[in-house]
Amino acid sequence: MTTTSSSLPLAGPPTRGQRREPVLQVRDLCVDYGVGPGSVRAVSGATFDLGRGEVLGIAGESGSGKSTLAYALVRLLRAPGVITNGEVLFHSRPNTGSTLAANVPAADGPVDLLGADAAELRAYRWSEISVVFQSAMHALNPVARIDHQLTDALKQHRRGMNAADRRERAVELLRMVGINADRLRSYPHELSGGMRQRVMIAMALALEPQIVIMDEPTTALDVVTQREILEELMLLRERLGFALIFITHDLSLLLEFADSIAIMYAGRIVERAGGDELLRSPRHPYSLGLLKSFPGLHGERIRMVGIPGSPPSLKDLPSGCKFHVRCPYAMDRCAQDEPILLRPFGETGSRTVACLLHDGLQPPPEQLAAITPVASTTGAKTTEAAEAARPTTPDNEPTGSAR
């Protein structure tokens, strides 16, 4: 199982800084809803690597399969969802420095989570890979106090801890996400939406996992709260070093903080690139269309067009490239041949795109051929970003203090 990582043209780790060693490798993952003739394929051939400590954003519209993909990684799909193909290889951490991470069976080489039995899966879930669900309102138990919910996972995964240790850890976790310890005995309804989401994040981090999957964690929140939580999240990531899969429909948000971004359309990853690469030089027409769908906050007000048509139904997907019916650059070939995720012709970076325009048989349209920005300027962005985002006392303001 360890040698199956073949010479496929893989979506490599991002170009920000150096190559990261992978913590999760996904190969040709397919998810169907239902079986037999009535089934629909929600995720088709998803292949990507997640580097250690990387922030991977998955963006797409509703029905593009982004949530399905995330839940399939940890096998949390609900009933009609079936994983029909693929591999999810999880690489254990090289050396368990933390006393908290003691419960996971030592494995040589990567473990295929899709082949793991119930006991293995139970050991990996939460302690190595945790999930923050979209609606904190519904993900928290309304009749249990916060401390109870926080210590629940510790109780199951850390048999060595006693009640006092667990409580101490719960306080520490709450402090980590900026909540006062006196909230421990609160019920979820006594907290604001932002606080509930913070509790969810604290719970996900309770066992110091290596991968945190977040499904639209800030969508239901106001922009100010959303920004605060993102700042905290980035600081925590700096400190704890977990990799983050961040699922959202809001590409403009991802562009600000994700190391790399995977754009999904109709169950397929159509482009994978670094944040700046995607913003400055999108290669897939759908990525370009998405970027042009977000009105800006600066400059001239110009009329924007978005993307014509609407997302396809998974029951009735077009032939060839799934985007060709909405694509302004579609060629005749696009209706027949389905493109696979490849490095664009003539490029050296690690970005990949699933579009026939970039197979080298024709020059790509001007709008999709912008020069890739130099990665060196962005390599240090995450660290700097975290520094700058840290709320400090401003020294250039006449009155008051920010915090």
Add this chain to the structure above:
Amino acid sequence: MTDTTSPTVVHGPVHTGVPALEAKHLTKHFTLHASSFSRSSRVVHAVDDISIALPEATVTAVVGESGSGKSTLARLLTGLITPTAGELLLDGAPVPKGEKARRKYTSSVHLVLQDPFSSLNSVHTVRYHLERPLKLHTKLRRDALEQRIKELLERVALSPAELYIDKYPHELSGGQRQRVAIARGLAVGPRVLLADEPVSMLDVSIRLGVLNLLDELRESERLATMYVTHDIASARYLADTIVVMYAGQVVESGPATQITDSPAHPYTQLLLSAAPDPDRAVPPVLRGRGAPPSLIAPPSGCRFHPRCPFAMAICKQEQPPPLPAGQDQYAACWLHSTDRTPQDKTPLDTGAAAGPAVAAA
């Protein structure tokens, strides 16, 4: 609360003549009735003393966080809920009471709701949805009615109309559903269209289509549109004027690009710094963390002062009136006042420094 005789500034786009819809000193307090948990009945100050004018062929965006009262304002303008105080003027004339007047009013002011999945009845076709208002408000029947329905569908870019007229809501995409909802609003030839978060439930790639439709209707139907949203970037894209609400009050208003380019109120600045912006080189520094206050016991003075990084002594005591802050721009903030004594302007260091959501005593 201390000063209710503030000089009236009517927010909204610059206009000449009589606006299609005008609200004067509109206030809505919801009473929380006494329960077994609390003896006394309390009041939620959802909307406090808002004057807004919607002239024809303009788009006014109302921007604010959840709980800022923006949806309550939209519902007040439709007449769905009765204001605690204040009055509505349709084409300059007060709206009379009574069933007949109410029907006339509803044919002039129409609300488009956020969620097209629940605002259309799933057991009825598109035809039914558009037929109802026409039958109730006009005398069109049979062929003329059919003709009018098709015309409406074409107007919201659902063409050919034959393709859509007999469809059920579940057969349409989100964007198409929202277009049907807008067509239903246009059916009775309204003067005013109130759109409450019309695109927030839609997919990103089709949002612009609906925004552009609203933009076209502004010209073609001469509609006075109010666009309620939490997304300040889309407000800038569509609107002539942006009105920023915080805790039931208007804190700033002015021409759309001017508001986003040079915001005058600290809350508007906060909103803008928190909004996603891929062009930003370094992450923003949020100035004024925390959450909006409780509307049952709003803070004294300026309602933003517990979060405001620039809070001064006066901010806690007296509510700021709308003060000019630029060409046609008003900000309800003492920072823009010129006739205050230095004591008033001494920095208030408790509130803003105390961290998130500390309501003043």
